[in-house]
Amino acid sequence: MQLMMGMRGAMVLTLSLLACREPSDVTPPADGGPDSAAPDAVPLCIDDDIRDMGAGDDSYAAATVITPTIGNPVVIEGRICNVTTEHDWFVVQLPTASPVGLRLLWPSGTDVVTMTLLDASYDLLGYTYNRNGVASLLKEGSATYYVDVWQSWPKNSGVAVPYKLEVAIADCARPGNDVACVDPARPVCSDIGACTAPRNDCANDDAADSGSTDDGPAVAQDMTAPIGTPVTVNAAICATSPQAREEDYYKVAVGQGEGLVVDVAPANGVHLDVSVIDSLGRSYGRDDYRDPKTFTLTYLPAGTYYVRVVQPTTLETNPYTIRVTRTAAQTCSSSADCAAEYATQLYRGACSAGACSFITSTGGALGSPCDSFTDCASYWCSYREFESHAERSVCTQTCTSTASCVSALGAGFACTSFSSPNSNYCIPSCASDLDCGTDLLNSIRSPGQPWHYLSCTTSSGVCSGPLIYNGWDY
Numbered sequence: 001m002q003l004m005m006g007m008r009g010a011m012v013l014t015l016s017l018l019a020c021r022e023p024s025d026v027t028p029p030a031d032g033g034p035d036s037a038a039p040d041a042v043p044l045c046i047d048d049d050i051r052d053m054g055a056g057d058d059s060y061a062a063a064t065v066i067t068p069t070i071g072n073p074v075v076i077e078g079r080i081c082n083v084t085t086e087h088d089w090f091v092v093q094l095p096t097a098s099p100v101g102l103r104l105l106w107p108s109g110t111d112v113v114t115m116t117l118l119d120a121s122y123d124l125l126g127y128t129y130n131r132n133g134v135a136s137l138l139k140e141g142s143a144t145y146y147v148d149v150w151q152s153w154p155k156n157s158g159v160a161v162p163y164k165l166e167v168a169i170a171d172c173a174r175p176g177n178d179v180a181c182v183d184p185a186r187p188v189c190s191d192i193g194a195c196t197a198p199r200n201d202c203a204n205d206d207a208a209d210s211g212s213t214d215d216g217p218a219v220a221q222d223m224t225a226p227i228g229t230p231v232t233v234n235a236a237i238c239a240t241s242p243q244a245r246e247e248d249y250y251k252v253a254v255g256q257g258e259g260l261v262v263d264v265a266p267a268n269g270v271h272l273d274v275s276v277i278d279s280l281g282r283s284y285g286r287d288d289y290r291d292p293k294t295f296t297l298t299y300l301p302a303g304t305y306y307v308r309v310v311q312p313t314t315l316e317t318n319p320y321t322i323r324v325t326r327t328a329a330q331t332c333s334s335s336a337d338c339a340a341e342y343a344t345q346l347y348r349g350a351c352s353a354g355a356c357s358f359i360t361s362t363g364g365a366l367g368s369p370c371d372s373f374t375d376c377a378s379y380w381c382s383y384r385e386f387e388s389h390a391e392r393s394v395c396t397q398t399c400t401s402t403a404s405c406v407s408a409l410g411a412g413f414a415c416t417s418f419s420s421p422n423s424n425y426c427i428p429s430c431a432s433d434l435d436c437g438t439d440l441l442n443s444i445r446s447p448g449q450p451w452h453y454l455s456c457t458t459s460s461g462v463c464s465g466p467l468i469y470n471g472w473d474y
Contacts, residue, residue, distance in 0.1 A: 384437025
């Protein structure tokens with residue numbers, strides 16, 4: 001299985017925003033109250049939408065019915081204000097229990113337009129609250145959902161705020177899961193988990209994006225060639241909104257034990273994010289901070305792999321060159337072979353039939369081999385992304401001292417010394433910084449390396465250093 005340990009030990013801050021509303025605004029009252037009251041015959045909102053004229057939609061009992069189907073989201077345009085019982089209620093009715101994605105758009109600024117999502121029993125599933133002008137929810141498990149749109153700020157405002165609500169069946173389940181979108185006409189998994197057509201918003205884009213596009217694996221450009229023969233494509237890309245992500249996908253078919261070398265060189269000094277995934281969406285390698293960048297994958301299981309190129313910043317379209325080369329098959333004999341190439345390749349700890357695969361077992365005891373926290377009963381694996389000697393990775397536990405690690409796992413283990421004591425865990429003793437793995441969100445690269453590596457105290461074998469999450473040190 002694949003390991004993504006980037007959020008280990010991260011601080012979680014939870015704000016309770018439901019206190020901003022009366023309880024009757026969240027759960028329909030049994031004996032009357034604001035949401036069950038009859039709507040006003042004449043709306044109190046100035047310039048309200050037509051659904052509030054006459055019977056109105058201010059209660060869940062009068063909710064407007066929405067019936068999206070796969071590939072056909074429903075978009076509702078409305079207006080909302082903050083007076084008395086003003087709410088816009090909708091009921092989403094699906095043929096079967098399915099994930100649902102919702103996006104709410106309104107003019108950003110001081111107004112806060114909120115949506116609350118309930119299930120068929122009116123139990124709260126989620127809500128949004130911000131001034132950004134865009135909010136989204138993604139939930140699953142029901143055939144009927146209730147959506148309440150309301151203006152939570154400013155208070156007692158009778159001037160209606162326009163909004164747009166999009167509701168879709170989330171057929172790709174989670175944002176960015178493009179491999180689940182197999183229809184070439186809808187190759188992109190949107191921010192609300194629905195397969196959608198690409199937008200082609202880039203001006204002066206490359207030829208591949210001017211026709212069928214290459215914005216998802218289903219429409220990836222094929223760069224498969226004989227072993228040792230590089231294939232080069234001159235392309236261009238821009239950064240667009242999260243609702244219309246511009247991505248360039250390329251695919252390569254490899255045989256058992258073969259490898260790949262990927263070179264990407266952007267022009268104009270622009271930064272690109274490049275990664276390689278398989279047909280299940282699992283990441284095999286990436287190079288985040290170098291431009292131009294090169295990364296190498298080895299001992300691959302036979303199959304099709306996708307190179308994903310994204311320009312995370314700069315709206316202007318910029319050219320780049322990508323070159324992909326298949327390398328000759330090798331036969332692994334142990335997990336040490338799987339760990340030998342580590343700088344841009346994620347560790348896959350199972351050497352099987354000559355290729356390196358992700359470990360698929362779960363519930364491993366302390367000391368069991370692992371390449372992901374899901375391999376372990378403790379949900380702690382000592383492997384940290386792009387570390388050297390990853391073949392030593394085992395299921396582990398949190399710690400407060402090296403002595404506790406030796407007691408649990410034996411000699412040769414040490415307790416990390418990170419800034420947050422809750423982040424420390426037992427790992428094999430380090431001999432260099434490369435053994436400690438990376439802080440993926442720290443863009444200051446270690447000398448000569450593609451990543452920022454944590455620090456090894458060789459005398460004690462302890463890895464240390466702050467871990468950066470969203471700009472904070474932990």
